[in-house]
Amino acid sequence: MTGDSARRWYRRLLHLAPPRLRARHGAEMEEAFLHAWGEARGAGPLAAAGVWLRAAGDLLMASLRALIGSGQRAGAFPSERRSWMLGTELRYAFRSFRRQRSATALVVTMLTLGIAANIVVFSLINSLFLRPFQFAEPDRLVYFNERAPRWNLERVGINYPDFVQWRKDARVFESLALYSDTSFNLADDQGALRILGGQLTYDFLTVVGLRPIVGRFFTAEEDRPNAARVTVISERMWRDRFGADPSAVGKTLRLNGIPHEIVGVLPRAAEFPFEALAWVPLAGDPNQEGQSYSWDGIGRLKPGVSAQEAETDLLRAHQPIWETKDKDKNVSPLVRPLREELVQDFGTIATALFAAVTLLLAIACANVAAVMLARAIARRREMGIRLAVGANRLRLLRQLFVENVLLAIFGGIAGVAVGRWAFHLLVTSVGDGLPYWVSPALDGRIVAFSVLLTVATTVLFGWAPALHAVRGDLRSAMNDSVGGTTASPGGRRTLTWLVAAEFTIASILLAGGGLLFRAFDQVRHVNPGFSADHVLTFSVALPSANYKDGPARIAFWDRLLERLRATPGVEAASVITCPPLSCHWGNFYRIEGRPPLKPGESNPVVLTRVASDGYFESMKIRLKAGRFFTPEDGRTGSPQVVIVNENFVRTFWPTETDVIGKRIAFNGPKNPWMDVIGVTGEVKHYGLEQPMRPGLYFPAQMLPERTGGMAVMIRTAGDPEAFTPTARLIVQQLDPTLPLYRIRTMEQALARSMQTRAVYSWMLAVFAGLALVLALGGTYGVTSYLVTQRTREIGIRMAMGAGAADIVRSILRGSLTAIVIGMVLGLASVVGLARLLGDMLFGVPPHDPLIHATAAVALILAAILANWLPARRAARTDPMVSLKI
Amino acid sequence: MAQQLKSHWYHILLSLAGGARHGLAIARDVRQSSTGGLRLWPATLYGSLEALSDLGWIEEIDDPSRRPDASERKRYYGITRAGRAALDGETQRLADLVRLARAVSRRQGV
Numbered sequence: 002m003t004g005d006s007a008r009r010w011y012r013r014l015l016h017l018a019p020p021r022l023r024a025r026h027g028a029e030m031e032e033a034f035l036h037a038w039g040e041a042r043g044a045g046p047l048a049a050a051g052v053w054l055r056a057a058g059d060l061l062m063a064s065l066r067a068l069i070g071s072g073q074r075a076g077a078f079p080s081e082r083r084s085w086m087l088g089t090e091l092r093y094a095f096r097s098f099r100r101q102r103s104a105t106a107l108v109v110t111m112l113t114l115g116i117a118a119n120i121v122v123f124s125l126i127n128s129l130f131l132r133p134f135q136f137a138e139p140d141r142l143v144y145f146n147e148r149a150p151r152w153n154l155e156r157v158g159i160n161y162p163d164f165v166q167w168r169k170d171a172r173v174f175e176s177l178a179l180y181s182d183t184s185f186n187l188a189d190d191q192g193a194l195r196i197l198g199g200q201l202t203y204d205f206l207t208v209v210g211l212r213p214i215v216g217r218f219f220t221a222e223e224d225r226p227n228a229a230r231v232t233v234i235s236e237r238m239w240r241d242r243f244g245a246d247p248s249a250v251g252k253t254l255r256l257n258g259i260p261h262e263i264v265g266v267l268p269r270a271a272e273f274p275f276e277a278l279a280w281v282p283l284a285g286d287p288n289q290e291g292q293s294y295s296w297d298g299i300g301r302l303k304p305g306v307s308a309q310e311a312e313t314d315l316l317r318a319h320q321p322i323w324e325t326k327d328k329d330k331n332v333s334p335l336v337r338p339l340r341e342e343l344v345q346d347f348g349t350i351a352t353a354l355f356a357a358v359t360l361l362l363a364i365a366c367a368n369v370a371a372v373m374l375a376r377a378i379a380r381r382r383e384m385g386i387r388l389a390v391g392a393n394r395l396r397l398l399r400q401l402f403v404e405n406v407l408l409a410i411f412g413g414i415a416g417v418a419v420g421r422w423a424f425h426l427l428v429t430s431v432g433d434g435l436p437y438w439v440s441p442a443l444d445g446r447i448v449a450f451s452v453l454l455t456v457a458t459t460v461l462f463g464w465a466p467a468l469h470a471v472r473g474d475l476r477s478a479m480n481d482s483v484g485g486t487t488a489s490p491g492g493r494r495t496l497t498w499l500v501a502a503e504f505t506i507a508s509i510l511l512a513g514g515g516l517l518f519r520a521f522d523q524v525r526h527v528n529p530g531f532s533a534d535h536v537l538t539f540s541v542a543l544p545s546a547n548y549k550d551g552p553a554r555i556a557f558w559d560r561l562l563e564r565l566r567a568t569p570g571v572e573a574a575s576v577i578t579c580p581p582l583s584c585h586w587g588n589f590y591r592i593e594g595r596p597p598l599k600p601g602e603s604n605p606v607v608l609t610r611v612a613s614d615g616y617f618e619s620m621k622i623r624l625k626a627g628r629f630f631t632p633e634d635g636r637t638g639s640p641q642v643v644i645v646n647e648n649f650v651r652t653f654w655p656t657e658t659d660v661i662g663k664r665i666a667f668n669g670p671k672n673p674w675m676d677v678i679g680v681t682g683e684v685k686h687y688g689l690e691q692p693m694r695p696g697l698y699f700p701a702q703m704l705p706e707r708t709g710g711m712a713v714m715i716r717t718a719g720d721p722e723a724f725t726p727t728a729r730l731i732v733q734q735l736d737p738t739l740p741l742y743r744i745r746t747m748e749q750a751l752a753r754s755m756q757t758r759a760v761y762s763w764m765l766a767v768f769a770g771l772a773l774v775l776a777l778g779g780t781y782g783v784t785s786y787l788v789t790q791r792t793r794e795i796g797i798r799m800a801m802g803a804g805a806a807d808i809v810r811s812i813l814r815g816s817l818t819a820i821v822i823g824m825v826l827g828l829a830s831v832v833g834l835a836r837l838l839g840d841m842l843f844g845v846p847p848h849d850p851l852i853h854a855t856a857a858v859a860l861i862l863a864a865i866l867a868n869w870l871p872a873r874r875a876a877r878t879d880p881m882v883s884l885k886i
Numbered sequence: 887m888a889q890q891l892k893s894h895w896y897h898i899l900l901s902l903a904g905g906a907r908h909g910l911a912i913a914r915d916v917r918q919s920s921t922g923g924l925r926l927w928p929a930t931l932y933g934s935l936e937a938l939s940d941l942g943w944i945e946e947i948d949d950p951s952r953r954p955d956a957s958e959r960k961r962y963y964g965i966t967r968a969g970r971a972a973l974d975g976e977t978q979r980l981a982d983l984v985r986l987a988r989a990v991s992r993r994q995g996v
Contacts, residue, residue, distance in 0.1 A: 018929050022936065029909050029960060030928035036910060037925070059927030066933065 007038050017060040019067035090403040097404060101376060105408070107782045108372050112412020112455050113419055114771050115365030119451045120420030121427060121764075122358040124443050126351045136270065137210030138301075143308050144342035145177070145298035145315065147332040153605035153694065154587070157332060158294035161285035163322055164202075167334065170318035173311050177300040178205040179283055180273070185256040186544050187279075188738040195542070195742035196238075197276055198256070200283040208301045209271065215239070216250035216265030223264075224282040231282065232261035238278040239266045254279065258546030258738070294332070299339060312336035349841060350761045357513070357768045360506045364772055366458050367506070368779035371499040373405070373459075375786035402460065409459035413452040420451070430760065496783045497816060500776075501823035507776035508827030508860055509834065514769030515852035516835055520843040521762035524755060530684035531581060532621035533747035535572075537721035538580055540743040541732060542710035551705025557735065558701065558708060562613060564731050570718050573619035576701065576711040577612040581620075581686050582750045583712065583743075586610070590697075592653050593664040593674060605652055608686060608696035611707045616698070617644075617681060619716045620747075627661040627679035634678075635700030641675040642700065647683050649695035665697075688754045690843060712743070721746045761841075773863055780867035784816060788871040796880040805876035812872035813865065820864045828853055891976040894926055898934055899943065899965060899973040906947055906964040909935060935963060943969030 011034045015023050034056055041048040098105040136142060149157040159179060168177050181200045203224040214236060223231050232254055243249035253260045302311050315334035323330050384397060424443055548554045558576050565574035587606035598604055614630040625647060634642050654660050664674040683693050701708050717724045729741050795808055835847030901915040913926045938944045947964045
């Protein structure tokens, strides 16, 4: 920008200043500005932009000061009133707001609701998508895993040797790492504690682009089996336990009873996965055969590479694995953008919310437009008179502009306040339901964006009516309103269709929200397959350092259950590896009498749980055939037994009626056969909305090695939560180094599994309600205006003998037709649009008659109410009065 | 003059106490004497000059160096007696304040 053009622009800006100042000092002000601008230009474009902003602010402040001063001085210097235009305009604006109190309140309310909803939803979407992790260049980060469609698993977990192979041959990756969440018992003189942690391969920090704040990260040598025990701790733990003392590095931490040397501290941003407090090397063995599929992967791509290309690359690197150990090609690599992976189904939800809030804002805009239009038409006479006595058109427009901006500012301020409050409320209510990496916060940019949006909306929608009011010839403007008769047909038609459009959108939101709410209701009424009331659950992990073998573990659980069952108030107690709504351990089994699998044949993975006797009784799981476990089942020497679920029977013995006594075995020819002794009903292990897999239970004594970490299930007579201290006491009496963790009632677990759905269903319900209120308010405003305009006509009609009922009917008929058309359009489009919601609908049909009928009734009632109130008022007017106006 | 004076007014008066100046020179002077801390933006500067003139604390004076044909004349301002009194009053107020602050911090042994 040259000095000349800067001068020109500043001269334009000068119009913001009070005219007197500009007239007297304009030239010198330009010089002063150019002086500052010239200085800043040397310091770069940012500084120059800053000068422009400051200068504009300076001018605005000056006119505000003049404005405030004008009130006090108006009397003393009457001649100056003319010069301070903005002041006059503001005063006029307030006067006009006072005169049209209800219209003003209506517009501000619409704007408030629209902005508040916007702020809430955009902040939510922002927290979810735009700023979730603090890793460097998050767009280049991908999540990878292995998929195994034949095992009925979209993600099977990564096999360590596969990963080593990929790391060796991948070309488009800058670096790859494996991670897994875990937790540790951390016992010291301060007591026993369970902390979240992670297992990472040595390249993890390179992938996420972070550095230890103290010390170092694992070396490749430490990331090997039987290497020295080292750990890296998080900044939080460093501060809390070590007072942020750098000498913490080198100290020892006892994780799961084993001393680990602390080698480094990672910044807060590295708390991945979950809110990990300590990490240990994953220490995989590339050479051992038959390893499980269990890890998750995170990788950094080279610049410009897509996740799709990365998957192709890994597939190429994967070829040798298919040629050697996986000839059936059961598993193959899978790569997705990390963000998409972490957000998962939140994506659809956010899109739906985004759509809903956009529609809501559209209604608010239509409302503002309608009310503004009505205001403008109503003021045609005022404008006409002002024009006639010589007012400047530009000045009238500026007056209307100031009014619109003021309205927008009021709406903006109220909207931000309400939005902040609502977002806070929402975040508190979701609590743990939000993904762990989301740090919900109101973003200043979003608030600014929303306010800007409304100012734009109001000015834009207020502008057209303003033009409408000022434009056109004076005579018709005066004639139009002098008689106080009906408004111009053009204006009336526009208003009617704006109202109809509002009802279209409102019906979309109402029916859409209704469908989702019905889906939520249906999910809530899904039978979980167990009885959640009066059940307390918590987990206890036995560190292998102190509980070296299976018998030692079983002995502990036996003693614990014995103690618990002897405690008053306990109706039943048991332990299980994975209670409903928690973990997953999958396995493959041979079925006796079934030919070995042909290549390519599907082999669904089986959810495998290890439970003590009394588990089914304490959870009240239904028995479909056979019997439950007894304390003798699984003891050494007794027959090997297993209990399967109905889904297992359907999958593997689809034609059999009686499966008791049939035999299965772990995969591998040498494993012994086990008898099926019982069949249980379906337990919704993965959540009420998720399909169940084939599953089975082993008695704990049969797989004692597998009982290192168990969930304890206690059915109490009274409040299950109140039993927690007693339970903790009993565990600590047996072993004071054992912390209890994941403590909750099954009812809480069930509610938490539905929390996300609950939150978005409620949000959409609130939006639907708001949409209805907005449509009602807008219609009321418009009808009120139209009726006021028709006062004289109504007076004439009544004088001619029309009854009140006739008047009301004629008014209702006028707008209801348009509204019903709008509503039908809206409901029809819901049927099409709802398909996009997919799983969110949980099987509720998009044309669900109950929801559509309810929405239609609510909309019609709202429309009638909005029209009837002003109609009744009009019908009550004394014709003598209305004719005299 | 117990009432506090706006700080940029004070600085403007202070600058003019050192001799008559025009607007931009005042701004430069203020910026220097406040070691860069106070920048008077155009509308603030000239608005203040207007207000101070209205109060009678400063007055417009003839440009000592003006050639008769200069088309864009710069307005020169000088401080009046009332202005000087206001300036002295504020200086006294500030000095009292500093004395008080020193006394307090001494008592506390800061």
